[in-house]
Amino acid sequence: MIEFRDVSVTYPNGTKGLDGVTLTIPDGQFVVVVGLSGAGKSTLVRTINGLVPVTGGELTVNGENLVGASKRRLRGLRSRIGMIFQSFNLVNRVTVLNNVLTGRLHSTGMLRSLLGWFSADDKERAFDALERVGIVEKAYIRASQLSGGQQQRVAIARALAQEPQVVLADEPVASLDPPTANAVMRDLQRINRELGITTVVNLHFLDLARRYGDRIIGMRAGKVVFDGTAAEADDAVFEEIYGRSLTAEDVAEREPGALA
Amino acid sequence: MSAPAPTAAVTSRGRPRKPPPSIGAITALVVFVAVTLWSAIGVEFTLSPLIVNLTRGSDVIEQYLHPNWEILTRPAVREGFLETLYIAILASLVGCLIALVLAMLASKVSAPNTGVYQVMKLILSLVRSLPDVAYGLLFVAFVGSGALPGILALIVFNIGVVAKLTSESIDAVDHGPVEAVEAAGATRFQRGRYAVLPQVAPNYLSYCFYVFELNLRASLVLGFVGAGGIGEVIMLLVSRLEHSSVSAVVIMLFAIVFVLDQASRAVRRRLT
Amino acid sequence: MTTTQTRSAPTGARPKPPSKARSTVALLATAAIVIATVWAVDARWERFPAIFTEAPTYISLMVEGLVQNPLEMPWSEYWTKTSGYMFESLQMAWMGTVIGALLSFPLSFLAASNVAPRWVVLPVRQLLNIIRALPEIVLAIAFMIPIFGLGALAGTMALGIGSVGTLGKLSSEAIEEVDRGPVEALRATGANTLQSLRWAVVPQALPEIVAFWLYRFEINIRASAILGIVGAGGIGSILSQLFNARLWDRIGITLVVIIVVTVIVDQISAAVRRRIIFGSARPSAEMATGPVEVA
Structure with missing residues (x-):
């Protein structure tokens, strides 16, 4: 369970990323966070694994408080939270398998990591993760x-290799074309259902948000302005969240012929 | 675009005035002229020896243009070349390995904290400010003459060059993978090994080959101060005024550098 | 998009790891070369520990020279004399760079394949490569000292000619990378070759070329110290004399002067270079820290 209690984030340059956010995300939920860029979606997701430090309030993940956690404890916490990025963030010159194995670093000693000697167990986990996203045949190919779409699946496999309790995804499909975006979202949904992993996804496209989210959280200026089911989130709600009328840019798949 | 105005504006009203030359440009010009004058006077710059002394120098130059190839068959020369090669191999290997660690500490991306990063940057710029001969002279004084001071001097020199270039490559790596590996709970060391190193590996390797080549060339100078290699042979020949022999040895050195450079290029293409 | 509904595929679908033979062979070969080298080189390794006893002694002697009151004789004289030699090194480096820049600038256009015809480009590039291969010290011994005699002028000329190779090569590459659009536009207005060079090529390439000049200046400062060893002027001449006489206190002063002056000039030069590159219309990030390929 992830609990935000009046969480605020102020960046060193004075910008407010989050402003008094209170939320509870129960285990196994598929949550989609929507909002314009700069609304604090990214900040919200990144506070959950401590990539962005919280400056006010309390944030606990599975009962562990993130605020003021030591580096070591933070690393331990991160090892149980997988993350997926907009730009995939794979190491390009390295094979797919080794990219996925970086998800096992948290339980690999210094000497083994230096030499790249991953245990057979870790390799098994990595292959298993690659099989789950259906890309195992590319294991020894360079990520570049x-x-x-394939790179994003490798990134998902990297997160799965961590055997996480939570998966965070920061705009995972913003760099992909609509069919691939749907495929990646389906992968995320399937993993959520099959493994019961709590999943928090930032999205910009409202059609994808409605289609895949159990629950939708709308953000504006660092505050939560909507929190409800996908069915409740109609166009009016989105216009409220975005603070403007909807445009063709806001959906991933446009009706053919409309607003090209 | 389709209907260009046929007549230019008739009035000068609204036309901006030509801005005066910027203060920066004027300062730059003044500084340039002043420093150049100062330098020209300091080195007593004149081109007249080119006309007056060309004949005086011509017989020396003449000897350089007619290399004495026979010198290359002497065992001392062969040993000198081999020693140069040994020095270059060991110095670049050890220097590059140490440099990789220091480069990691000298980049904001991979250093444990800003204190370490700033201290490392400072140390590296101090190391690089001394030329290889200065290190040669120092190590000859410390351990006596021969190949050992040559190796040690070039190790220090290589650390300066490779660590600086590599740390700049590290500064420029894609930050995404670093963040991703961090998000997976990796330690700082693991981040360096898995997110930074693979990205800079091709650059790092080419810097290593580059200093290897520099080390072969440096043997020419280092021999002059007693730090081993073919340079010692060259110095002896220079002091005996055997110019045509010097010429042959120098040309041979560059033939070797050229061949090894081509070979290393081929290896690098394979690696990347 | 094709493999969306995969459930765990059978383990047999996993690919075989690629052969590691090549990297193993490369690793073994490197190890063999290193071991053979360590064994073959007559380095007299047993002298290595001497570093730990000798270096501290000599360094403390150097520090003794540094902590003396620099305003008192004879220390004040040592500091001023050393600085004088270092300034001579700077002057040699600057003049050498100016000469190198003047000579390489026209050559770089002749070596650029988008400016000059092939039959000009190839021989000019070859010439630049030959100069690049010759180190300054050889230029000094073989050509400049016979003509100009011992002293700073010979060193300056050696640095100047030596700079032509690298500067010509790097500048011609900068010229080859200019955006072709403006060149075509100028050609379209009826400008001739020289005019389009002046107004379309030079404005684009000049910031980078000037940055190369400054970078070469930094390299020449270090190179000028080397030239002193063979009597071609600068700080190097006094350095080798001091080492021969083992005057450690003055060696300390000399090394500190070299380090301080070099670091200061490097900082200024790097700041100017950054300003030139980022202040220009065509910022290229990789030039901010200087070109990778030097010498």
């Missing part, structure tokens, strides 16, 4: 040789 894959298409965007």
Whole structure:
């Protein structure tokens, strides 16, 4: 369970990322966070694994408080939270398998990491994760040789290799074309259902948000302005969240012919 | 675009005035002229020896243009070349390994904290401010003459060059993978090994080959101060005024550098 | 998009790891070369521990020279004399760079394949490569000292000619990378070759070329110290004399002067270079810290 209690984030340059956010995300939920860029979606997701430090309030993940956690404890916490990024963030020159194995670093000693000697167990986990996203045949190919959709699947496999309790995804499909975006979202949904991993996804596209989210959280200026089910989030709600009328840019798949 | 105005504006009203030359440009010009004059006077710059002394120098130059190839068959020369090669191999290997660690500490991306990063940057710029001969002279004084001071001097020199270039490559790596590995709970060391090193590896390797080549060339100078290698042979020949022999040895050194450079290029293409 | 509904595939679908033979062979070969080298080189390794006893002694002697009151004789004289030699090194480096820049600038256009015809480009590039291969010290011994005699002028000329190779190569590459658009536009207005060079190519490439000049200046400062060893002027001449006489206190002063002056000039030069590159219309990030390829 992830609990935000009046959480605020102020960046060193004075910008407010989050402003008094209170939320509870129960285990196994598929949550989609929507909002314009700069609304604090990214900040919200990044506070959950401590990539962005919280400056006010309390944030606990599975009962562990993040605020003021030592580096070591933070690393331990991160090892149980997988993360997926907009730009995939794979190491390009390295094979797919080794990219996925970086998800096992948290339980690999210094000497083993230096020499790249991952245990057979870790390799098994990595292969298993690659099989789950259906890309195992590319295991020994360099990440840079894959298409965007394939790279994002490798990134998902990297997160799965951590055997996480929570998966965070920061705009995971913003760099992909609509069919690939749907495929990646389906992968995330399937993993959520099959493994019961709590999943928090930032999205910009409202159609994808409605289609895949159990619960939708709308953000504006660092505050939560909507929190409800996908069914409740109609166009009016989105206009409220975005603070403007909807445009063709806000959906991933446009009706053919409409607003090209 | 489709209907260009046929007549230019007739009135000068509204046309901006030509801005005066910027203060920066004027300062730059003044500084340039002043420093150049100061330098020209300081080195007593004149081109007249080119006309007056060309004949006086011509017989020396003449000897350089007619290399004495026979010198290359002497065992001392062969041993000198081999020693140069040994020095370069060991110095670049050890220097590059140490440099990789220091480069990691000298980049904001991979250093444990800003204190370490700033101290490392400072140390590296101090190390690089001394030329290889200065290190040669120092180590000859410390351990006596021969190959050992040559190796040690070049190790220090290589650390300066490779660590600086590599740390700049590290500064420029894609930050995404670093963040991703961090988010997976990796330690700082693991971040360096898995997110930074693979990205800078090709650059790092090419810097290593680059200093290897520099080390072969440096042997020419280091021999002059007693730090081993073919340079010692060259110094002896220079002091005996055997110019045509010097010429042959120098040309041979560059033939070797050229061949090894081509070979290392081929290896690098394979690696990347 | 094709493999969306995969459930765990059978383990047999996993690919075989690629052969590690090549990297193993490369690793073994490197190890063999290193071991053979360590064994073959007559380095008299047993002298290595001497560093730990000798270096501290000599360094403390150097420090003794540094902690003396620099305003008192004879220390004040040592500091001023050493600084004088270092300034001579700077002057040699600057003049050498100016000469190198003047000579390499026209050559760089002749070596750029988008400016000059092939039959000009190839021989000019070859010439630049030959100069690049010759180190300054050889230029000094073989050509400049016979013509100009011992002293700073010979060193200056050696640095100047030596700079032409690298500067010509790097500048011609900068010229080859200019955006072709403006060149075509100028050609379209009826400008001739020289005019389009002046107004379309030079404005684009000049910031980078000037940055190369400054970078070469930094390299020449270090190179000028080397030239002193063979009597071609600068700080190097006094350095080798001091080491021969083992005057450690003055060696300390000399090394500190070299380090301080070099670091200061490097900082200024790097700041100017950054300003030139980022202040220009065509900022290229990789130049901010200087070109990778030097010498």
